[in-house]
Amino acid sequence: MAKIKFKLNDKFVELDTDPNRRLLDVLRDDFNLTGPKEGCGEGECGACAVLMDQKIINSCCTPLANVIDKEIITIEGFSKTKKFEVIKDAYAKTGGVQCGFCTPGMIIATESLLNKNPHPTDFEIKIGLSGNLCRCTGYNLIIEAVKEAAKAGDGLW
Amino acid sequence: MVEAYLPKDLDECLKILNEKKVKIIAGGTDMLIQNRSHTGMSIGYRNDVLYINNLNELKNIYEDDAFVYIGAALSLEKIMESDIAPKLLKETILEMASPAIRHTATLAGNIGNASPAGDSLVSLYLMDAELEIRSINNTRRVFLKDFIKGVRKITLESDELITKVIIPKLMFEKAYFKKVGPRLSDAISKLSFAGAYQIYNNKITDIRIAFGAVNVTVVRDRLLEKKMIGKTIEELKGMIDLLTSWYDPLIVPIDDQRSNKVYRKEVAINLLREFIENLI
Ligand SMILES: Cc1cc2nc3c(=O)[nH]c(=O)nc-3n(C[C@H](O)[C@H](O)[C@H](O)COP(=O)(O)OP(=O)(O)OC[C@H]3O[C@@H](n4cnc5c(N)ncnc54)[C@H](O)[C@@H]3O)c2cc1C
Ligand code: FES
Ligand code: FES
Secondary structure (H helix, E strand, C coil), rough: CCCCCCCCEEEEEEEECCCEEEEHHHHHHHHCCCCCCCCCCCCCCCCEEECCCCCEHHHHHCEEHHHHCCCCCCCHHHHHCCCHHHHHHHHHHHHCCCCCCCHHHHHHHHHHHHCCCCCCCHHHHHHHHCCCCCCCCCCHHHHHHHHHHHHHHHCCC | CCCCEEECCHHHHHHHHHHHEEECCCCCCHHHHHHCCCCCCCCCCEEEECCCCCCHHHHEEEECCEEEEEEEEEEEEHHCCCCCCCCCHHHHHHHHCCHHHCCCEHHHHHHHHCCCCCCEEEHHHHCEEEEEEECEEEEEEEEEEHHHEEEEEECCCCEEEEEEEECCCCCCEEEEEECCCCCCCCCCCCCCEEEEEEECCCCCEEEEECCCCCCCCCCCHHHHHHHHHHCCCHHHHHHHHHHHHHHHHCCCCCCCCCCCCCHHHCCCCCCCHHHHHCCC
């Protein structure tokens, strides 16, 4: 057991728990944040993705110990921002959402990519989303969604 | 329950390594997956664990005239973004996993894991990378090729930690890394290849060839490389069948479900052929 402090969705949080726990379990079980989901549980699908210091990570392969003093934003926290609105509208407009299972992770990946690179090429978008699996859309619509978000949100990132 | 140590600085970290029997965790992208318990909740570590990813002393990257020094806890993504990391290493990292994994995984973790399919190892062997290894009373430097002894076998004492990866600054006419795998990312490589050469007055002055995932550890043969030095590009191209026959016996993939041996061997030889045919 150890005292673990970090920032979660804009609030400082502190908990006394086992640092070996996966960030995914802590978010879901201790904070009731169910946006990040367990898909594969082994880093391959991106369903558990969150932002750590504005960059995408997989919460299923991140130990809580590695989150100390970092800033974590889940889809719940991100959905309160202007950038989220732009990305969400872009996905809706291009048809980048079908069943929706992958969508929170895709949105996190999109935000992480645009933070680093506000005007990505198709190739850069493919790399940016390469850790997120989608069983429905065949990716092309999602690539269009990212391009649309970059255009509609020009100046935001 | 397994104890987790969270040192504040490197001194404390080395002290813990000296006093306790612990397993090191950096990014944890190998450790969490390998020790995942299928019952859910806690990770099934066999030993107490030591977390090093919060140690700022291990997060720097710098250079001198001869080498680039990469801190053990610097993320793969940060290495890729750095101006001083060798180009070949950056190109290799781009082929590893996905952005989410690269934001937390480390180079020292890829080395510590010592998988035959570890992608960075191929390029690091090619560049004659070294490691700085520390314990509470000692700092030593060792070549990566002497550090890795086999599948998941490394020569690290229980009180030691990799603190830096040290890469010589090299000049190549051309150097590249190639990975043959099923998907753009996240594929633990089926097979990887790195090749580099330097020419002067139309003669080869340096040539290096390394294969990953075709034997228990990276395959690189300096004696064979020496036999190619001094030749012209045309001479090398003319002896391509002989060259591939030299490498053939070294390529003995350990069999697993990912791909069968025959396929791997064929691809490896083709990558070598392509490298030689494209020398300019
Ligand atoms: C989805 C997914 C995709 C992947 N894709 C690839 C890929 O394409 N190519 C590839 O090569 N790998 C891949 N990997 C494997 C892994 O991400 C890499 O091996 C990574 O570099 C490990 O770094 P880490 O910091 O996360 O290691 P950790 O899991 O923290 O540690 C790995 C091992 O190294 C030891 N170690 C770590 N740091 C040190 C140190 N400073 N001193 C001594 N020992 C140390 C640990 O004790 C452990 O044995 C993938 C993994 C996942 C989950
Ligand atoms: S659940 Fe984490 S990547 Fe699939
Ligand atoms: S929309 Fe169904 S998995 Fe992507």
